[in-house]
Amino acid sequence: MSDASPVEVMTVVAARAMRNGQWCFVGIGLPSAAANLARSLHAPDLVLVYESGTIDSKPEVLPLSIGDGELAETARLVVSVPEMFAYWLQAGRMDVGLLGAAQVDRFANLNTTVIGEYASPRTRLPGAGGAPAIAATAREIIVVAKHSPRTFVASLDFRTTIGHLDGGASRERAGLPGRGPVRVITDLGVLEPDPETRELLLTAVHPGVDVETVMSATAWPLRTASKVTTTPPVEPHELQALRHVQDRTLLAHS
Amino acid sequence: MVADGDTVAMEGFTHLIPHAAGHEFIRQGLRDLTLIRMTPDIIYDQLIGVGAVKKLVFSWGGNPGVGSLHRFRDAIEHGWPQPIEIFEHTHASMAAAWVAGASRLPFGVLREAPGSDLERENRSIRSVECPFTGESLSAVAAHRPDVTIIHAQRADANGNVQLWGIVGVQKEAVLAADRVIVTVEEIVARIERVAGDVLVPAEVIDVVCHVPGGAHPSYAQGYSRRDNGFYRAWDAISRDRARFTAWIDEHVRGTATMGELLERLGKTP
Numbered sequence: 001m002s003d004a005s006p007v008e009v010m011t012v013v014a015a016r017a018m019r020n021g022q023w024c025f026v027g028i029g030l031p032s033a034a035a036n037l038a039r040s041l042h043a044p045d046l047v048l049v050y051e052s053g054t055i056d057s058k059p060e061v062l063p064l065s066i067g068d069g070e071l072a073e074t075a076r077l078v079v080s081v082p083e084m085f086a087y088w089l090q091a092g093r094m095d096v097g098l099l100g101a102a103q104v105d106r107f108a109n110l111n112t113t114v115i116g117e118y119a120s121p122r123t124r125l126p127g128a129g130g131a132p133a134i135a136a137t138a139r140e141i142i143v144v145a146k147h148s149p150r151t152f153v154a155s156l157d158f159r160t161t162i163g164h165l166d167g168g169a170s171r172e173r174a175g176l177p178g179r180g181p182v183r184v185i186t187d188l189g190v191l192e193p194d195p196e197t198r199e200l201l202l203t204a205v206h207p208g209v210d211v212e213t214v215m216s217a218t219a220w221p222l223r224t225a226s227k228v229t230t231t232p233p234v235e236p237h238e239l240q241a242l243r244h245v246q247d248r249t250l251l252a253h254s
Numbered sequence: 255m256v257a258d259g260d261t262v263a264m265e266g267f268t269h270l271i272p273h274a275a276g277h278e279f280i281r282q283g284l285r286d287l288t289l290i291r292m293t294p295d296i297i298y299d300q301l302i303g304v305g306a307v308k309k310l311v312f313s314w315g316g317n318p319g320v321g322s323l324h325r326f327r328d329a330i331e332h333g334w335p336q337p338i339e340i341f342e343h344t345h346a347s348m349a350a351a352w353v354a355g356a357s358r359l360p361f362g363v364l365r366e367a368p369g370s371d372l373e374r375e376n377r378s379i380r381s382v383e384c385p386f387t388g389e390s391l392s393a394v395a396a397h398r399p400d401v402t403i404i405h406a407q408r409a410d411a412n413g414n415v416q417l418w419g420i421v422g423v424q425k426e427a428v429l430a431a432d433r434v435i436v437t438v439e440e441i442v443a444r445i446e447r448v449a450g451d452v453l454v455p456a457e458v459i460d461v462v463c464h465v466p467g468g469a470h471p472s473y474a475q476g477y478s479r480r481d482n483g484f485y486r487a488w489d490a491i492s493r494d495r496a497r498f499t500a501w502i503d504e505h506v507r508g509t510a511t512m513g514e515l516l517e518r519l520g521k522t523p
Contacts, residue, residue: 064482065318067268072419081423082349124330126316133346159371174368
């Protein structure tokens with residue numbers, strides 16, 4: 001369907017990246033929308049894990065907060081926050097973590113803390129939350145963020161969450177067990193780390209987006225993979241499912 | 255029970271946030287507090303905005319699902335109404351610090367963030383080497399507040415407290431504190447257990463107060479729903495200094511109880 005907005009395309013592409021039966025740690029906002037969309041499409045048994053302690057929640061509508069009552073009421077189990085972070089996250093039981101960020105660098109390190117200097121920030125952002133633990137220990141990480149030079153920056157104002165650290169084998173050397181970010185999905189395309197250098201490469205553009213547009217929305221000289229593919233277009237049933245869950249959500253939170 | 259300059263934790267992860275207790279701090283004009291909470295939420299936004307806070311210890315400072323906490327931002331970005339010192343964690347390091355505090359150990363251990371800038375800014379997180387394997391891990395100093403305040407669903411006549419649903423870090427925050435205050439939705443003769451509940455024995459609690467609706471706009475599962483409309487409305491109320499202060503004057507300083515406040519908001523307690 002051609003009338004999908006760029007953000008809708010991004011959400012659908014993120015949903016497609018989820019595999020049925022995976023344990024998926026879900027950040028709030030767009031990651032939560034994508035994970036719940038995956039549940040209503042090809043991955044009905046995706047196990048959604050929210051940092052508030054709810055495991056295998058099956059919400060009918062998208063939660064506004066990660067602690068909405070419906071997440072607990074529909075969960076297979078609810079655990080305390082220390083249990084969530086120690087037994088489930090840091091023990092490495094998440095297959096995939098879906099994270100957003102205010103800034104992303106070329107090694108997929110993330111900033112959610114400040115814009116400007118830490119001691120006197122221009123913009124104070126919420127901070128780390130659960131992201132560093134997820135990024136350290138989930139088997140793989142998928143980052144979802146809207147593409148702009150303000151977001152895809154040459155240098156982070158604050159390194160909140162480690163992706164591929166300084167590139168190469170630096171992440172492994174730091175002793176972080178998970179594979180780190182395997183994909184960054186934006187509203188323009190998809191970036192994936194080079195297997196050797198771990199620098200993000202453009203591997204796909206969404207339908208109607210050209211490579212130059214992605215380049216100019218990235219503040220570092222973005223390199224492309226040897227072959228840049230075009231994302232398969234959003235199918236009518238995917239778009240319908242996304243809008244359906246968003247409509248239900250609007251109604252529920254109004 | 256709470257004095258100027260105390261270190262106070264009011265925990266509750268999205269659920270069961272003890273807002274009524276926070277309002278009472280404002281009415282009593284408490285000052286120079288060090289506040290600990292994983293997610294400052296509206297409760298600490300209000301305390302920061304009235305100038306009650308000297309230092310904030312936290313791990314995620316936003317209005318969940320809505321955006322910024324504007325009073326928190328204004329204090330950090332512009333020092334209004336006064337500058338606050340911040341001590342910033344991740345959720346994992348906060349959780350480990352609470353477990354250590356509850357265990358009366360000096361520090362907790364976690365596997366997290368070598369190479370992050372948080373390690374540089376937070377002096378209570380240090381790198382340690384495992385004495386058994388030689389692995390590099392993070393150590394975090396224990397939280398030991400003077401006072402912890404939580405909100406729960408029920409207490410019995412003997413002062414035992416029961417909470418269920420998303421139970422967060424409340425049990426740990428209670429056990430880490432020197433003094434403990436609990437507000438509850440209901441006081442019953444005998445507690446009936448609920449699947450997945452947490453029971454906190456009376457011996458570790460100093461005071462139980464009956465405050466129905468005491469978590470609003472957060473919620474108490476089985477008693478109320480999260481008032482997502484209020485969390486949205488708070489964005490506009492708190493964005494402007496004068497509007498914020500007028501709201502506090504009318505709804506907090508101008509009322510004596512959570513019941514009155516809810517009435518003024520047109521909500522039934």
